[in-house]
Amino acid sequence: MIDEAAELFDLWCASRYAPETDAPAPAPATDGKNKQVVPKERIVPFKEEWEYDIGSYIAFKQGRYARAEDILTAAMNNKNIKPGESARLNLALLYNGSSRRVQALALYRKILEDDRIDKKLQAEIYYKIAVIQREQKENRSAVLSLNQALALDPAHSRSRFMLKQLDS
DSSP, X not given: OHHHHHHHHHHHHHHHSOOSOOOOOOOOOBOSXXXXXXXXXXXXXXXXXXXXXXXXXXXXXXXXXXXXXXXXXXXXHOTTSOOOHHHHHHHHHHHHHTTOHHHHHXXXXXXXXXXXXXXXXXXXXXXXXXXXXXXXXXXXXXXXXXXXXXXXXXXXXXXXXXXXXXXX
């Protein structure tokens, strides 16, 4: 199923971002020893955030985590769009999933600085921060983060559950 989605997305990108020239493709690069160098996959500078989201999702589902990270990083660095929370959250999740928790925490905290995000999302981010803090054996910090989550969204059940676990 994901391969079909990838094929459709590739067709979409090829039609939307087709090269504007009929020039032949350049010859493959070599490493000086006549071995062909496989070029890094090029990331098209997409025009809309959803394209980055879909591209990174497909790469992630295919197990191409570095590619997903490259796409999300490109979204964050694209001066023509202002990435919303989805690109930043997905990148933070990718960092956390690849055991780069310091980077994940930094990005979560940066997202919290954005006053456009609603309280339920803020609560979810504090919960995700608490999960990382608990994994790092920083239980006191995790409790503070969980209390922040519950102050923003008293119905956040996962925060309440983890808080009970940490208190026992």
